[in-house]
Amino acid sequence: MEAQDIYEAHRAYLRRFAEAEIKPFSAIVDEEARFPTESIAAIRKLDLPGLAFPAAFGGGDGDLMAQVLAVEEIARVCACTAHLMLTSWVAIMPLVVAGSAELKEHIVPQVAAGRAQASFCLTEPGGGSDVAGIRTVGEPTAGGWRLNGAKRFISNAGVADWYAVLARNATCGFGIFMVHRDDPGISFGRAERKMGMRGSPLADVLFDDCFVPEGRVVGDPTAGYATMMDILTYSRPLIAAHGLGIAQGALDETIAYTSQRMQFGQPLSRFQMIRGMVADMMAEVEAARSLLYRCVAIAGKNDERARAFASMAKLLCTNAAMSITTNAVQLHGGYGYIVDYPVERMMRDAKVTQIWEGTNQIQQLLIAKHAFSPFESQDS
Ligand SMILES: Cc1cc2nc3c(=O)[nH]c(=O)nc-3n(C[C@H](O)[C@H](O)[C@H](O)COP(=O)(O)OP(=O)(O)OC[C@H]3O[C@@H](n4cnc5c(N)ncnc54)[C@H](O)[C@@H]3O)c2cc1C
Structure with missing residues (x-):
């Protein structure tokens, strides 16, 4: 089979799946402004949460084209479900690309299996366009780092288990810190009420002397x-x-x-x-x-x-x-x-x-x- 035919078969399968398993919930999720529980359970049955990740970590080894097709077909019927799926992929990708083997083994399989979700934390109250101007800071401390600051408009905040946080390194450059929802010092703002994407949770993520162990920094803490x-x-x-x-x-x-x-x-x-x-x-x-x-x-x-x-x-x-x-x-x-x-x-x-x-x-x-x-x- 030609690559083109494989992609078309992938699209056709996803379209039938999305029409049958996701479309019936899109209006109700929007109406009730609630998490799309049924659709997220459905994409899990199809192993879509793992599509973007290497097979070595329990993923589906899908290339970018396969990922694009999955996002397209799911967004065609429910923009929220597609966005939540890709948010976890994007949040974990810095770890896949630049993280240590131990940290990957610890986090990626949970997300690939759909047992855990992830959020991507760049934007701050002071601005989203000027990424280099972020103020959240990570200071080295015994055994790890102490994070202080606030991230604004974070998709899946409060629901996600893992947060990939870009913070200014108090010493030099920027680091990416993998913070868990249960870590001491992390908290969440009120759920934002939005024009659309109402099934996709959105809130501030706040760090108050939040301790992040050394092993949870993604790669070089100055090259984030x-x-x-x-x-x-x-x-x-x-x-x-x-x-x-x-x-x-x-x-x-x-x-x-x-x-x-x-x-x-x-x-x-x-x-x-x-x-x-x-x-x-x-x-x-x-x-x-x-x-x-x-x-x-x-x-x-x-x-x-x-x-x-x-x-x-x-x-x-x-x-x-x-x-x-x-x-x-x-x-x-x-x-x-x-x-x-x-x-x-x-x-x-x-x-x-x-x-x-x-x-x-x-x-x-x-x-x-x-x-x-x-x-x-x-x-x-
Ligand atoms: C529903 C939702 C979900 C989101 N999810 C996430 C998430 O998961 N993680 C995350 O980190 N962020 C997330 N964001 C934040 C989003 O990425 C930012 O809102 C966006 O980057 C813009 O930043 P800002 O809101 O601070 O606007 P500003 O940066 O203040 O920009 C305001 C306006 O000025 C324009 N502008 C700014 N600078 C320039 C310039 N140099 N030249 C010309 N025009 C300029 C902008 O285009 C915009 O029109 C989300 C936002 C929303 C609404």
Whole structure:
């Protein structure tokens, strides 16, 4: 079987699974603003929590394309479930890439098996875009480190067992610290009430003289910043896939709805203006998908364009999520504004994809930096 056919079979299987096991819960999770317990149990049955991790640690050894397809297909029906799944992958990836064998053996198998979940802690009350400006600090102490500071808008906070925390090293540089939910000195803020993504918990994570044993630092305690930047090149295609999945879901809902909704004695889909809008939506989704898959093709190959492609994919796919869900609501007319129709939820869920994992303005800065790099010195 060709690689292309294997991926298509993977997608087809995931689509049937997501339609049957996840879609029935997406509206209720949003309505009740509660954790998607049923969907997370379902993805566990399929071993999806381990897809991103090496087989040596109990993972599924799935490559980036397999991960992108899984995120896309699950986000197509439930953005929250897809986001929670990828959040654990992204939070554990610094450890997989740069951690000690002991720490990997301790943590990765729990997360790969879906027995534990993880969160990724970069953003602080003082800002999310300026990562180098973070204030949370780790000070060396007997047997380990003492963390003090606050992380804001952390997905899965309070639910996750493990927290990958980027903190300023009081001595030099930045370290990544793996903190457990039960460690003394960690606590959680109130659950944020959000426009969308209501099934995905969000809160502050606070550190008050939180002791982290020496063995829980990921790799070099002064090199965490560079590791995190590399992880963002891995995570942005996944966030792009998340936006793309939402866009595809809204497009599919729109095609189905406009095919059966009658006006002036015929289905909406017979009107040229509607057909033109749907054609543009479809072209936008496929253009974004093509860029994302091109980004995946060059990822991990030591290609100097990889970071810029990750930013371009994130920018295009998440902008597509917003514009297509907005048009989907428009083409549903008044019903698009009613919570009984999934496009209403999809439009609310789509907005944050343009904000998190580096806002789309930050992606533009990174793309422009790459574009102008031959003409500008490194430090300008
Ligand atoms: C639902 C949700 C889930 C999240 N999950 C996580 C998580 O799990 N882990 C985590 O660490 N963070 C998470 N975040 C935080 C998110 O990554 C940040 O909100 C985001 O990076 C923006 O940071 P900020 O909110 O501080 O905005 P700011 O950095 O204050 O930016 C405000 C505005 O200014 C613009 N801006 C900033 N700097 C520049 C510049 N130099 N040039 C041009 N424009 C600029 C931005 O694009 C934005 O429009 C989450 C946020 C939300 C809402």
